[in-house]
Amino acid sequence: xxxxxxxxxxxxxxxxxxxxxxxxxxxxxxxxxxxxxxxxxxxxxxxxxxxxxxxxxxxxxxxxxxxxxxxxxxxxxxxxxxxxxxxxxxxxxxxxxxxxxxxxxxxxxxxxxxxxxxxxxxxxxxxxxxxxxxxxxxxxxxxxxxxxxxxxxxxxxxxxxxxxxxxxxxxxxxxxxxxxxxxxxxxxxxxxxxxxxxxxxxxxxxxxxxxxxxxxxxxxxxxxxxxxxxxxxxxxxxxxxxxxxxxxxxxxxxxxxxxxxxxxxxxxxxxxxxxxxxxxxxxxxxxxxxxxxxxxxxxxxxxxxxxxxxxxxxxxxxxxxxxxxxxxxxxxxxxxxxxxxxxxxxxxxxxxxxxxxxxxxxxxxxxxxxxxxxxxxxxxxxxxxxxxxxxxxxxxxxxxxxxxxxxxxxxxxxxxxxxxxxxxxxxxxxxxxxxxxxxxxxxxxxxxxxxxxxxxxx
Amino acid sequence: xxxxxxxxxxxxxxxxxxxxxxxxxxxxxxxxxxxxxxxxxxxxxxxxxxxxxxxxxxxxxxxxxxxxxxxxxxxxxxxxxxxxxxxxxxxxxxxxxxxxxxxxxxxxxxxxxxxxxxxxxxxxxxxxxxxxxxxxxxxxxxxxxxxxxxxxxxxxxxxxxxxxxxxxxxxxxxxxxxxxxxxxxxxxxxxxxxxxxxxxxxxxxxxxxxxxxxxxxxxxxxxxxxxxxxxxxxxxxxxxxxxxxxxxxxxxxxxxxxxxxxxxxxxxxxxxxxxxxxxxxxxxxxxxxxxxxxxxxxxxxxxxxxxxxxxxxxxxxxxxxxxxxxxxxxxxxxxxxxxxxxxxxxxxxxxxxxxxxxxxxxxxxxxxxxxxxxxxxxxxxxxxxxxxxxxxxxxxxxxxxxxxxxxxxxxxxxxxxxxxxxxxxxxxxxxxxxxxxxxxxxxxxxxxxxxxxxxxxxxxxxxxxxxxxxxxxxxxxxxxxxxxxxxxxxxxxxxxxxxxxxxxxxxxxxxxxxxxxxxxxxxxxxxxxxxxxxxxxxxx
Numbered sequence: 001x002x003x004x005x006x007x008x009x010x011x012x013x014x015x016x017x018x019x020x021x022x023x024x025x026x027x028x029x030x031x032x033x034x035x036x037x038x039x040x041x042x043x044x045x046x047x048x049x050x051x052x053x054x055x056x057x058x059x060x061x062x063x064x065x066x067x068x069x070x071x072x073x074x075x076x077x078x079x080x081x082x083x084x085x086x087x088x089x090x091x092x093x094x095x096x097x098x099x100x101x102x103x104x105x106x107x108x109x110x111x112x113x114x115x116x117x118x119x120x121x122x123x124x125x126x127x128x129x130x131x132x133x134x135x136x137x138x139x140x141x142x143x144x145x146x147x148x149x150x151x152x153x154x155x156x157x158x159x160x161x162x163x164x165x166x167x168x169x170x171x172x173x174x175x176x177x178x179x180x181x182x183x184x185x186x187x188x189x190x191x192x193x194x195x196x197x198x199x200x201x202x203x204x205x206x207x208x209x210x211x212x213x214x215x216x217x218x219x220x221x222x223x224x225x226x227x228x229x230x231x232x233x234x235x236x237x238x239x240x241x242x243x244x245x246x247x248x249x250x251x252x253x254x255x256x257x258x259x260x261x262x263x264x265x266x267x268x269x270x271x272x273x274x275x276x277x278x279x280x281x282x283x284x285x286x287x288x289x290x291x292x293x294x295x296x297x298x299x300x301x302x303x304x305x306x307x308x309x310x311x312x313x314x315x316x317x318x319x320x321x322x323x324x325x326x327x328x329x330x331x332x333x334x335x336x337x338x339x340x341x342x343x344x345x346x347x348x349x350x351x352x353x354x355x356x357x358x359x360x361x362x363x364x365x366x367x368x369x370x371x372x373x374x375x376x377x378x379x380x381x382x383x384x385x386x387x388x389x390x391x392x393x394x395x396x397x398x399x400x401x402x403x404x405x406x407x408x409x410x411x412x413x414x415x416x417x418x419x420x421x422x423x424x425x426x427x428x429x430x431x432x433x434x435x436x437x438x439x440x441x442x443x444x445x446x447x448x449x450x451x452x453x454x455x456x457x458x
Numbered sequence: 459x460x461x462x463x464x465x466x467x468x469x470x471x472x473x474x475x476x477x478x479x480x481x482x483x484x485x486x487x488x489x490x491x492x493x494x495x496x497x498x499x500x501x502x503x504x505x506x507x508x509x510x511x512x513x514x515x516x517x518x519x520x521x522x523x524x525x526x527x528x529x530x531x532x533x534x535x536x537x538x539x540x541x542x543x544x545x546x547x548x549x550x551x552x553x554x555x556x557x558x559x560x561x562x563x564x565x566x567x568x569x570x571x572x573x574x575x576x577x578x579x580x581x582x583x584x585x586x587x588x589x590x591x592x593x594x595x596x597x598x599x600x601x602x603x604x605x606x607x608x609x610x611x612x613x614x615x616x617x618x619x620x621x622x623x624x625x626x627x628x629x630x631x632x633x634x635x636x637x638x639x640x641x642x643x644x645x646x647x648x649x650x651x652x653x654x655x656x657x658x659x660x661x662x663x664x665x666x667x668x669x670x671x672x673x674x675x676x677x678x679x680x681x682x683x684x685x686x687x688x689x690x691x692x693x694x695x696x697x698x699x700x701x702x703x704x705x706x707x708x709x710x711x712x713x714x715x716x717x718x719x720x721x722x723x724x725x726x727x728x729x730x731x732x733x734x735x736x737x738x739x740x741x742x743x744x745x746x747x748x749x750x751x752x753x754x755x756x757x758x759x760x761x762x763x764x765x766x767x768x769x770x771x772x773x774x775x776x777x778x779x780x781x782x783x784x785x786x787x788x789x790x791x792x793x794x795x796x797x798x799x800x801x802x803x804x805x806x807x808x809x810x811x812x813x814x815x816x817x818x819x820x821x822x823x824x825x826x827x828x829x830x831x832x833x834x835x836x837x838x839x840x841x842x843x844x845x846x847x848x849x850x851x852x853x854x855x856x857x858x859x860x861x862x863x864x865x866x867x868x869x870x871x872x873x874x875x876x877x878x879x880x881x882x883x884x885x886x887x888x889x890x891x892x893x894x895x896x897x898x899x900x901x902x903x904x905x906x907x908x909x910x911x912x913x914x915x916x917x918x919x920x921x922x923x924x925x926x927x928x929x930x931x932x933x934x935x936x937x938x939x940x941x942x943x944x945x946x947x948x949x950x951x952x953x954x955x956x957x958x959x960x961x962x963x964x965x966x967x968x969x970x971x972x973x974x975x976x977x978x979x980x981x982x983x984x985x986x987x988x989x990x991x992x993x994x995x996x997x998x
Contacts, residue, residue: 015590024543046641048518052547064936088511142541
């Protein structure tokens with residue numbers, strides 16, 4: 001057994017986290033920064049942070065992930081990292097020539113109290129930042145929140161530090177997509193286009209972390225939200241922010257700064273969440289919801305009606321990030337499945353409240369945990385098994401030991417491809433997701449069915 | 459490609475440096491050495507801090523300690539004291555394979571243990587939480603040993619992992635020991651290797667004096683069992699008649715470490731990460747060490763012969779020769795088959811602290827030419843040989859890494875070799891406790907580059923257009939976007955094993971597959987050339 005030491009009996013732990021269901025802030029900040037065109041993320045800390053974040057993101061995307069570091073030594077940790085950051089900015093602009101550098105902090109630079117905005121001002125004064133180049137920063141201490149917090153903090157910094165506006169409303173809306181895959185961001189833009197809307201999406205990692213093989217490496221691929229676009233987000237009619245945990249802070253900051261009204265929605269994963277997303281777009285569109293979208297919706301509903309018998313009543317365990325879990329759970333309920341264990345490593349009472357709204361009536365036996373770990377989830381499963389496990393690649397150890405059908409979902413996925421290319425948002429994304437769920441469930445049924453009742457048609 | 463067509467390495471060096479600001483240029487210039495025909499005076503700067511803002515391959519001290527040296531040991535519960543990230547990123551990502559001795563023997567490799575430090579502990583201290591975490595781990599698992607790893611903020615706020623370890627050791631009656639391997643220490647993973655060596659030596663090695671049965675007792679140091687390399691080597695040792703006591707640290711266990719001081723000889727694979735252990739065991743217990751290399755078939759055969767001659771028994775020498783004779787035909791067959799497809803192609807290797815040296819053997823065996831190689835975190839002795847050790851300057855970044863004062867163990871020290879025997883071995887060209895380094899084995903007009911940057915990597919690809927580039931996960935896809943395959947030599951791209959004779963065959967086949975795979979010829983769409991001609995015509 002791979003996880004041979006996990007006992008069925010659950011004893012509460014106060015201090016020891018085993019098999020975390022979250023990681024630290026800076027990696028989220030890097031992912032968000034990659035969603036800006038010609039931006040080089042910069043890690044203000046020791047080298048290892050940057051190396052670890054780049055490695056993890058690379059394993060998930062199978063793409064070059066570029067980021068620089070202040071390369072703190074013991075000396076810098078004692079005397080402060082100002083000299084390191086000033087030198088880093090000088091080198092970055094000379095050698096790698098980005099338009100924007102997005103700096104995030106680490107537990108090291110936060111603990112010693114480096115004031116990054118002050119250092120950036122100093123860099124401007126010292127002429128280390130060439131004309132027309134931009135440096136932004138976010139505070140992302142690893143000992144607060146999770147990777148989700150780091151993503152949210154960097155997106156908020158984008159909204160405050162890259163934004164601009166001339167004070168007159170433009171016929172456009174802002175979309176803050178939350179921590180979703182490049183394929184999802186592309187799909188969200190497509191849906192908005194179908195609705196006849198002009199949108200600015202930030203961050204936008206499509207075309208950055210899913211760039212094509214052309215035979216020529218691009219340090220800064222084509223994708224990412226442009227600085228010229230960010231300079232206009234203050235003039236947008238509204239902001240639609242997807243995911244409370246990842247997008248709310250940025251949307252509200254933008255509202256406070258430029259009076260751009262915002263709506264915070266769940267991530268449009270699954271039928272009802274996508275319905276709410278489309279509905280939220282309607283007031284800004286001069287069109288009726290186009291037939292193309294009604295068709296897409298209809299195809300998803302059709303698929304569910306056709307295959308409902310294989311889904312109903314199935315017990316599901318899922319772990320991952322709060323915004324995803326909220327929408328996934330709602331979708332699973334709409335499929336008549338039973339999300340009985342839902343666990344995130346990220347802390348947040350609002351997660352529990354929203355999950356209660358979704359599961360309270362439908363799945364009263366559900367266990368929902370914030371600030372939990374995968375070890376606990378495994379123990380729950382040992383006490384009462386499930387029919388399906390949804391989560392990132394670390395779930396494969398549980399899936400194998402307990403022999404549970406497993407759908408990879410979330411971050412990081414280090415052992416399969418597809419998650420970056422095929423969306424899970426929108427109606428089409430819902431179909432992709434449902435196809436994968438059905439695939440593993442029906443494969444399991446085929447594997448376990450006695451020969452005499454083995455079915456050709458299902 | 460013939461020898462004459464190789465570009466002038468000195469000119470390439472100039473190209474690599476052009477973009478840098480003056481000060482950086484001066485610094486980087488010392489890290490890039492053009493290999494001269496005589497090689498004798500070829501010197502290189504290494505193990506100094508990376509310039510901030512340079513996109514480097516390097517990681518941190520914690521990664522070297524917890525990830526590299528301790529990571530592959532399955533039955534020490536390793537608790538990472540710090541915010542969650544450091545524990546998370548070192549969780550199962552180095553793919554060290556391990557084979558517990560039975561289905562219920564301890565194996566914690568799949569688990570990740572951390573105190574997940576919060577702001578409250580940063581402000582008020584984290585020792586209380588750490589103690590509680592150790593207690594909880596003990597209650598749950600009852601391990602023989604627990605290791606505590608300090609991450610950046612732990613050192614800064616002054617949590618004393620050693621004091622907590624001592625206390626908990628007394629309280630629980632098991633071996634608990636700490637590692638002050640905060641990420642900011644040193645200049646790369648290398649500092650962490652040293653710290654890991656020190657603490658294992660202080661707290662584990664020598665705890666079990668029970669005599670070990672068997673002949674020709676050895677430890678294998680600096681073999682981390684990536685992709686199952688150590689499994690192949692274990693089989694090889696068994697077939698030749700050696701008794702392998704412990705491996706530091708691949709497929710390794712705590713009990714094996716405890717008795718590792720009872721061997722006749724230490725074998726050192728990765729000199730960089732583990733030479734400290736070899737030296738300390740020599741000083742305290744009198745165990746000599748031999749630098750060997752089991753990457754490459756010829757290197758494996760040479761290494762086995764040297765080890766056999768160290769012991770000097772004809773029985774062993776015969777067994778080793780028999781084993782080599784048994785394995786070589788398949789190797790030669792594979793070489794003959796693949797050489798025509800690979801001969802003369804260029805390779806560049808930038809990785810680790812010994813792999814960039816060892817893997818040159820494999821490329822040479824299939825007729826490929828290594829035109830550039832360098833380490834990510836090695837020191838000058840890994841490039842130029844241990845002869846430079848006496849003259850090495852210790853800078854401020856390395857001075858803080860503890861150098862253990864190791865003395866002879868009065869009761870357990872035992873000289874393994876007489877002075878005459880040592881002299882005799884030296885006459886045969888076998889020097890104990892010695893490493894030649896990488897540079898002497900490289901060809902003239904090639905480049906050795908230490909701590910290569912992203913920019914230099916891109917430039918090398920452009921100027922050499924190699925058939926293959928070897929590095930790690932962070933570099934892989936950037937290289938491949940250029941249409942040039944990249945082989946990961948940290949993780950082996952989830953393949954392997956590549957050690958020993960059978961491993962060599964795997965590697966030849968892998969390199970053939972990766973270079974000659976069809977997709978590299980399909981990157982351009984069929985219409986691209988025609989459209990380009992049309993566009994050029996329209997423009998003219």
